[in-house]
Amino acid sequence: MHNLAGFVILLLISLGMMFAIWAAVSKSLQGLLNQVVKLPDGTAFYLRTFLIGLLLAAAAGTMDTAFDVKAGDPFMEYVWKVASGLHSVCLCFFGFLLGYLVLITVLVAVLRARHEQ
Amino acid sequence: MNNEQFLILSYFIVGALVMAIGLAVYSCLHRPLTGITLTFRNSHLGLILKRLFPVGLVLPALAGFLSVNYHGCQRNYAKIIADRSYLVEKNQEQISTACFFLMVALLVWGAIVLISLATRLEDPVPGGSGRSDPR
Numbered sequence: 001m002h003n004l005a006g007f008v009i010l011l012l013i014s015l016g017m018m019f020a021i022w023a024a025v026s027k028s029l030q031g032l033l034n035q036v037v038k039l040p041d042g043t044a045f046y047l048r049t050f051l052i053g054l055l056l057a058a059a060a061g062t063m064d065t066a067f068d069v070k071a072g073d074p075f076m077e078y079v080w081k082v083a084s085g086l087h088s089v090c091l092c093f094f095g096f097l098l099g100y101l102v103l104i105t106v107l108v109a110v111l112r113a114r115h116e117q
Numbered sequence: 118m119n120n121e122q123f124l125i126l127s128y129f130i131v132g133a134l135v136m137a138i139g140l141a142v143y144s145c146l147h148r149p150l151t152g153i154t155l156t157f158r159n160s161h162l163g164l165i166l167k168r169l170f171p172v173g174l175v176l177p178a179l180a181g182f183l184s185v186n187y188h189g190c191q192r193n194y195a196k197i198i199a200d201r202s203y204l205v206e207k208n209q210e211q212i213s214t215a216c217f218f219l220m221v222a223l224l225v226w227g228a229i230v231l232i233s234l235a236t237r238l239e240d241p242v243p244g245g246s247g248r249s250d251p252r
Contacts, residue, residue: 039234041148042234045153049227053220057216103224
């Protein structure tokens with residue numbers, strides 16, 4: 001039961017981080033895509049890819065952590081387990097954001113050069 | 118339910134779940150992708166991308182699921198089914214790896230669509246089939 005509670009806490013923190021990133025970036029990203037892609041479907045595709053990618057990163061990081069703390073273990077064991085899970089989640093977010101940033105930078109460079117021709 | 122039954126049931130349930138995740142991602146993205154392919158100069162390229170898109174999402178998810186090895190640390194079958202927590206841990210690892218592979222596949226598809234966008238018509242029909250707001 002304690003392990004399940006730890007897993008749920010880790011999942012909630014991961015989803016909170018995901019929504020924080022989404023809330024911070026989505027408006028500017030939508031504006032940028034509207035300017036560069038100039039195609040509503042293109043904007044929708046890349047925005048949805050970003051949201052789904054964040055969700056998958058959160059799921060991959062959370063599910064990577066096995067909660068096997070014994071019932072009598074001290075409270076800090078649970079905290080360390082959640083921290084270990086957050087480490088995986090942060091790495092997944094970092095990897096995805098890095099890949100997405102490179103993708104969007106190339107997208108902007110290629111399509112802007114094409115529009116200027 | 119004994120551990121061997123749990124292993125068999127959970128393996129196939131997680132396999133189906135992983136495929137369902139791949140198909141859910143496809144269903145979220147196929148409408149905007151169809152809209153994008155309508156503006157391509159070469160209609161065959163659009164058709165190929167549309168046909169390969171579900172395969173290109175479900176296969177990486179399945180590959181992630183199948184890449185998890187139960188025989189790690191010199192465990193034989195008896196040792197594997199002796200420990201229920203090990204089985205649950207492996208199920209979690211399968212879902213996690215599938216999500217990771219799917220995330221990488223999404224980035225690769227983003228790059229493919231980017232290259233394809235460079236070949237699209239200069240003045241596409243406005244609107245298309247998708248919306249710019251993903252929510």
